[in-house]
Amino acid sequence: MATETASPGTIVEDIPRKPTMLGTLGAFCRGNPLGAFGGFIVIAMCVMAVFAPLLTSYDPTANDFGAMLSAPDWEHWLGTDQFGRDLLSRIIYGARTALLVGFVSSFAGCFLGLILGVSSAYFGGRFDLLFQRVMDVFMAFPLIILALAVVAIFGTGVVNVIIAITIPVIPRAARIVRASALAIREMPYVDAARANGFSHTRIIFRHMMPNVMAPFLIILTAQVGQAILIEASLSYLGLGVQEPVPAWGLMLRGGAQEYAESAPWVAIFPGLAITLAVFGFNLFGDSLRDWLDPKMKT
Amino acid sequence: DAQTPKRGGVLKFVVPDEPPSFDGHRETTFALIHPIAPFYSVLIRPNPQDPDNPAKFECDVCTEMPSPADGGKTFTFKIRKDIKFHDGSPLTSADVLATFQRIIFPKEGISSARQAQLSMVESVTAPDADTVVFKLKHPSGAFIPALAAPFHFIYSKAKLDADPRWYEQNIMGSGPFVFDVREAGARITGKRYDGYHHKGQPYLDGFEAIFAKTQTLRVQAIRGDQAAAEFRGLPPKSRDDLVAALGKDITVQESDWNCLLITSPNHERKPFDDARVRRALTLAVDRWGGAEALSKIAIVKTVGGIVFPNHPLAATKEELQQMAGYWPDIKKSRAEARRLLKEAGQENLKFTLANRAVDQPYTIVGTWLIDQWKQIGVEVTQKAEATGPFYAQLRSGNFDVALDFNCQSVVNPLSDTSKFLGVAAGDQYGRYKSQKLEDLHAKMNQIADVGEQRKIMRQFEKIVLDEEAHNSISLWWYRIIPHRSYMKGWKISSSHYINNQLDVVWIDK
Amino acid sequence: MLRYVIKRLLLMIPTLFGAAVLIFLLMRTIPGDICYLRLAAGGGSVVQDVLDNCRRELGLDQPMWMQFWTFIKGLITFDFGKSMWTNRPIIDEIALRFQLSLQVAIMATLTAVLIAIPLGTIAAVKQNTWIDYFVRTFTIAGIAMPSFWLGILIILTILVTSKAWFGVPWMPPIRYVPIWQDPWYNLSMLIWPALATGYRYSAVATRMTRSALLEVLREDYVRTARAKGLYEKLVINRHALRNALLPVVTVVGIEFAFLMGGLVVTEQVFNLNGLGKLFVESVLNHDYAMTQFLVMMVVAIFAFTNFVVDICYAWLDPRIRYTR
Amino acid sequence: MQTTAEGAAKPLSGEVLSSHAAAKTGKPVLEIENLSVQFRSSHGLVRAVENVGYTVHPGEMVAIVGESGSGKSVSALTIMRLLAQTAEITSGTVVFDGRDLLKLSDEEMRRVRGHHVSMIFQEPMTSLNPVLKIGLQIMEPLFIHLKMSPEEAKARAIELLTLVGITDPESRLEQYPHQLSGGMRQRVMIAIGLACNPKLLIADEPTTALDVTIQAQILELMKDLSRRLGIAVIIITHNLGIVARYADRVNVMYAARIVESGTAEEVFGNARHPYARGLLSAVPRLDRGRAMRLQTIEGAPPNLLKPPEGCRFRPRCRFAIDKCTINPPLVEFEPGHCAACHRSAELESIDKPVAASHETIGAVANGGSGPILQLKDVTKFFPISGGFFQAKKLVRAVNNVTLDIAPGETLGLVGESGCGKSTLGRVVLRLDDPTDGKILFEGADLANAGADQMLAVRKKMQVIFQDPFSSLNPRMTVGEIIAEPMRVHQILPKEKIHDRVAELLSLVGLHGYMADRYPHQLSGGQRQRVGIARALSVNPKFIVCDEAVSALDVSIQGQVINLLEGLQQKLGLSYLFIAHDLAVVRHISHKVAVMYLGKIVEYAPADELFANPKHPYTQALLAAAPIPDPVIERSRPRRIITGELPSPLRPPPGCVFNPRCPLAVENCRKEIPALRELGPKHWVACSEV
């Protein structure tokens, strides 16, 4: 019977099953305590953003001149700012802005970069060459100037800040994605797809894109953190989201400058919020990188 | 100060911005005055020891303040004979003439920023070497204050003849200090001019104007003694911090400031074409309560009308409280505001406030206003932008409501209030036209009697702020100058443009 | 080799041209007007004639293509023209700022490298121990802190501790003096931003060192080196680190280029009169000539740094150096 | 089993040391006893090596063979104590020269490594440090262990390079690894290993990554050195041919244990463990034709995370009995020949070759119509942007190839790595466009076919790639992978696709339920079957098999070859079968073309070619390929070809083979020989035969 070519009965069934979600999660946490910590921060932040109204009873924009710059106490856990607004509630609502800007801009930017990068690698040749030149231009272009110009053109406000942050993300994402897509393009399964006469779109979307997810996820998470930081910097330069919208960078603009010493909580807490969030995303992305990189596995 | 001034020392001070050129006739920014004014003399100026007194202009290069002749239409200035430019050439009436010709009647290719303020001048002549005569088209109370503007540096005719634009890139005046170096973006320094015509002055060996964009940094520079002062004005909290940190080493001078923020609804855009809506917006604002709170966090303080608060032409508190938006009872005001909105069918009004992206005091006041409007159910978002795009927006009329501002040097209400005239004046962005206002303004400008002027001014103010609510005024600015106590002889004024020649300033270390 | 250099230099041209087109269009899409901005600084009124006059002087009344041509011609002939805002030659305007930016960039890069390589190495060697975790946390914290916040904290700390220790608050100088004129003064000003920036920038380089080294440590030749019975120190330093540093060089090079043009926020915080500040000012002032020049300069520096990095790479890596 | 090496082997030179004499008399250099190693992983403990023990004597070459993952490398690395940090040695001793290596301190161990024991690894391309000069890398151990001065070290390095047969050693010292060819690099590795005159050399798959001709050169060298210098060698490989040709003793490992050990002749001639027997019979033989099906071992190796109870081979064993649930000990049933099987004594009698294994393969179902595929002067040049600093160059990957394939026929294409086989395959599939020439598929030229025409052709022409791991999209389930072409090309109505997938799966010997799995959940052989099923999904007439079995373990390779042959019989498919393993090609092909540096040098019916190779290169290739039978091997003449493969960037002028050709004459350097028909359908491109 050993000679029968295809006798299903003899195939040993002891082969790896797809690991469960929970199992994967557990493995990730065990292998990357730092990454798990980062992930925890990220999740906490999302929870904060979603359930903001439940977590605080203060209106983040309501002025209260009776309680200007009051230090942290039982009433205002993190104190108030110069308008007497509750800092905790502004930080909690600020998570919304941060996540909105962070997620939307990095998702939009990374996805556009993904499509461009993969297409460029797939088509290669002249298209790739031209594309690379364009990417070079954008890469070399000072990021903050690009953002500055976009905000100057479209004006301030959340949407425009998102646009401003998204544009520089595209070439960065595209470049990284392209690098791995070039390797994927040489994979036999892409050749097999081509040999099957599948359309370019199908090969790009169905066969290549899902396989550059690892680098994609990594820059995605890193970019979320980066976007939050850029948003803060833009606010600091007076170009970002505007008062009275609760946003972390903006809180540092008015606050950190004048009250950093006499009312340090105004500067400390939003700064910590940004740092912690960016820290969380980076830590998570970093560990994801280690985890997804087959070479890193011991 | 009873003390006798000491000589010596270099005064370091910080300036928030760098001037684009050195030409005072052409530029309008205080950033030019702070580092450049010490190099030049002017014809007349506010008294450095009492800069806010409207009656106390004093001569710089002239011998004495002239009395008006010809029914207030002719002013004859005698020029001092002992004045030399820094290059050694004598300063004569020809130089003064050339200077004011350039300012009032600029030749093709020359930019003059304050031509309009001196539009009442018909001619300037110099009959002899030490006489300059100004002839006006009509008598005007605005003339002398306009003439005393700190930008009217006296240039050398010889230099102007050789190159009318020479002064844009070069400095050569007859002021207390001689130009030393300019480091692009970093600093401008001057050395004492020994041949200065006010004898014994200046007291300083020199000065160093350091450009520093960030406000916190300027405060800290004073604290760390990298600079003795900043002459624009710092927020109250910074003052308190400096006082707390430095105690007697810091001296604070404060004054009302001839600057105001103006809420300008765009009359060409619905629903702001409706006076009821505009009135509702001004009624919602609690100026009396806000003044107290904002003065702790922003460089604004005094509640006022369209005239600089301490000026004789300004409204008194009682007069103010008659006007919409200034009523003592804010509840009543807001109730009225809601009623008006309802009447106009704008209960759910939402709009965008166009503002300058400058913290002090623009965005802070903007943020406060937004909260005030929220109290009558109006939802406002702020769009704060860099000055360039901000102006572009105002000029194109592509905005709902703007937070415009008016900042003048020498207090001169007759001229300053032209800001509230119709579109013709060019810098009134509310886009309304009112013949009535124009007539009132013209009338007010052509009579000499202060009592009459005041009456017309009240009518004018009532129309602008209350009846039509073309504009509304938030709070007047408040200038706080904390400086190192060793800097002496400098007196605060109502404008960051004036009193910055530094000839009377000295250091006591 | 020469061929390659020429080819690479020629390849910069399309990049530069692309950047030229981009910045030219970008600047002109930003609403606002340099003349108005200047004439209305105090909120006063502006006469149309004066405005037109100013525009004419700056050549802003000319058709777009003409303005573009003037710009490109200037670039080709190395005649960079005058700043529209100050009307002074651009070269004079930037000389001092360039010096400052260059010095900060060099100091920050050095700081970054001095932090990154030892930390990255130790983290890789001690992978998944608390040392590794500490290094990663430390470096990631660097990029996570907003630079302006870090800057403010640094200045405040200096002020407060100096007051506590010496009785008078001390503040780093706010005015740049070239290092050869007064090294002490110069360093006491620039060391802070350089440290802050270097720390921030070290994050990427540390991570790169760590991951490159981790990869290299799994390479066969490292195993070979161990199999030869070499001392562990030799294995790491001679065999592993040399290979791992190649990608780090690239990253550091690119970061250096970014530093030359992108220190906008840090410069504001420490009042550095550098290119970043000039950049922001000229964009906000609508100083087309200056902005265009600066962008072209930064792009050129970027392209050139890349080129130098490649050359270094080739020089460091014999595989590239001698390819056939 | 007393057939000694002296009798059969033809020593190349130097002093001859009888390995068996030493084995009998001398003390072993290395004695491993009861060694167990485990790895901690996120999924649990992997017992990679269990109770392994063997001895090695001076001058002896001991081979360790076994399926991939059976613990060969781990057991070797344990000797060097170079295991990953996650490894734990749970028991055992490794006594080398009287000392237990496992008990030495790190520092003492370091002094042993490279000095007394050295190791050579599989990948010559990556085993040398790319940024250090060869000289330094050879001299390092000399400095460290022997404390030589630079001059002494240099002299020794030159001596070593000469010893391993590298010409011009002095200037080589200044070169970097990338400037050497793969074979030379491996020689340098050997030189490093020999630097301090070690007593034991461990070679972990030292030639797997090399071309067959180069592989033979390296192994000859090692064998020779071992004899001359009395060095004990442990060689790890899964190439049984190599074992047969070079090894004195063989240890067969299966699932972390040694299941059989003995002299090469014993194990090959008289294997006592069913796994060893299966392994041997699954190898296609160069000396046997296409007549028979291969015997295979069904199933996949066990998962070491939870190995089966008792005998680990039990689930795959044809002879398993109840007793096999008890772990069989390794019993020495003849002196020096041990096996771990309860039934090893009776194995000889019960393992009668099954009838099926003699089942012949049916005749070619040639419908008599014209060839399905004809290549005429097909040429493919790649312009590459030179090196880093250089101008563009042309890689002449395929140069004027003319071939044809009839329906139902298999054309084998052999040649060393980089000779252009894959490129030819890709050009046929139009994955790359040919530079020149005609590709006639069913009479229509594809070289210039438009998109529509190609689409039609693509349904008749499919491909199976070498690497089962990378030729399936890891993000799609098996079902999706197989169904996709049918769905996209609307070959079947939607509702029928599901059934067709199941049908295809069973056709290639997989279960229907596997359609829901992802590729990583399948074993290598199963994955390759999925690849075949995908190729079959559009009912092709012609399949390009580009090294379709090269990456598979011998036992699985046998399964796949049998499957391909079966399908050909059933469906009348034609194959272009690309491989470098001559035995495999011999087994499966009707016709064979031999390629060298982009050119076809010989082209003939398979049996004719193997029986009567004409071209000197073909002859060399056949000579270099070892046959897994020590008896035959030792009687075979060795004609090891010398020289390195030239670069396709700069092919030599004239006949591309001339620099390595024993027959080369002056004319060969000038004229490019054309293909001549020397016998019936036997074409050769050589002017000297």
Ligand SMILES: Nc1ncnc2c1ncn2[C@@H]1O[C@H](COP(=O)(O)OP(=O)(O)OP(=O)(O)O)[C@@H](O)[C@H]1O
């Ligand atoms: N670092 C490691 N961590 C976990 N498991 C490992 C590690 N190294 C090897 N293994 C496992 O140990 C077992 C034996 O591996 P080993 O490398 O010895 O196999 P091999 O026989 O050399 O195979 P191949 O022929 O593929 O080289 C395998 O199951 C492998 O997965």
Ligand SMILES: Nc1ncnc2c1ncn2[C@@H]1O[C@H](COP(=O)(O)OP(=O)(O)OP(=O)(O)O)[C@@H](O)[C@H]1O
């Ligand atoms: N896309 C390409 N660009 C440049 N050169 C190429 C390209 N593809 C293949 N080559 C070169 O063409 C030659 C033939 O390569 P090919 O892959 O066909 O060899 P092969 O015979 O299949 O080798 P192997 O047995 O290693 O698979 C090689 O020298 C290779 O480097």
Ligand SMILES: [Mg+2]
């Ligand atoms: Mg192995």
Ligand SMILES: [Mg+2]
């Ligand atoms: Mg191939």
